[in-house]
Amino acid sequence: MRDVLRDRIAVRRARAADATEVAALVGAYAAEELLLPRTPAHIALAIDDYVVATDARGRVLACAALREYSPSLAELVSVATTREAQRRGLGRLVVAGAERLALQRGYASLFAHTVSPEFFAAIGYQPADRALFPEKAARDHTLCVRRDLVAVDDALAVAA
Numbered sequence: 825m826r827d828v829l830r831d832r833i834a835v836r837r838a839r840a841a842d843a844t845e846v847a848a849l850v851g852a853y854a855a856e857e858l859l860l861p862r863t864p865a866h867i868a869l870a871i872d873d874y875v876v877a878t879d880a881r882g883r884v885l886a887c888a889a890l891r892e893y894s895p896s897l898a899e900l901v902s903v904a905t906t907r908e909a910q911r912r913g914l915g916r917l918v919v920a921g922a923e924r925l926a927l928q929r930g931y932a933s934l935f936a937h938t939v940s941p942e943f944f945a946a947i948g949y950q951p952a953d954r955a956l957f958p959e960k961a962a963r964d965h966t967l968c969v970r971r972d973l974v975a976v977d978d979a980l981a982v983a984a
C-alpha cells in the first residue's frame with residue numbers, strides 16, 4: 825500500500841481513451857490462457873464496464889470488468905495487473921472498484937472463473953461450485969469463486 829500512495833495510484837471507471845491500454849494488458853495474459861481474450865473492439869464497446877488503476881502519468885497498471893449474468897449477479901472478468909506492478913495491492917484495488925460499481929448497478933453477488941484462486945481468496949472470495957455458474961467459455965483449468973456484496977458506504981462510489 826505504501827507503493828500505491830507513493831505512485832499516486834488512481835482507481836476510476838475506464839474511459840474510451842483507455843481501451844487500447846486495457847486491451848494490451850488483457851491481451852498479454854490471454855496469450856498465456858490466463859484470461860479469456862477480448863478484442864480491442866469488444867473492450868471499446870464495453871468500456872463502461874471496466875475499472876482501471878492508473879499511475880501518476882495516467883498509465884493503466886491494472887483493470888477489472890463486470891459482465892452481467894442476471895439482474896442480481898455479475899461475473900468479474902479481465903482482472904489483470906501488469907507484471908511490473910504486481911503484488912502491490914493494485915489487483916485488490918481494481919476488484920474493490922468493480923465491486924463498488926456492481927453495487928451501484930444493483931448486483932448482490934459477483935463470481936469469477938479464475939486461474940488465480942489464491943488471489944481471490946486473499947481478497948475475500950469463497951470457492952464456489954462452477955455448476956452454479958455455467959459458462960460456455962469457462963476453461964477446464966479454471967476454478968470458480970464468488971462473493972456476496974454488502975453496501976458498507978454509499979460514499980465509496982467509484983470515480984468517473
Ligand SMILES: CC(C)(COP(=O)(O)OP(=O)(O)OC[C@H]1O[C@@H](n2cnc3c(N)ncnc32)[C@H](O)[C@@H]1OP(=O)(O)O)[C@@H](O)C(=O)NCCC(=O)NCCS
Pocket residue numbers: 853858859886900901902903904905906909910911912913914915916917936937938939940942943944946947
Ligand atoms: C491475479 C492478479 C490480478 C493479482 O494482481 P496483484 O495486483 O498482484 O494483486 P494484489 O497485489 O492486489 O494482491 C492482493 C492479495 O492477493 C495475494 N496474491 C496476489 N497474487 C497471488 C498469487 N498468485 N498467489 C497467492 N496470493 C496472491 C497478495 O499476496 C495479496 O494478499 P495480501 O493483501 O494478504 O498480502 C495478477 O497476478 C494478474 O494479473 N495475473 C494474471 C491474470 C490473472 O490470472 N487474472 C485473474 C483471473 S480472473
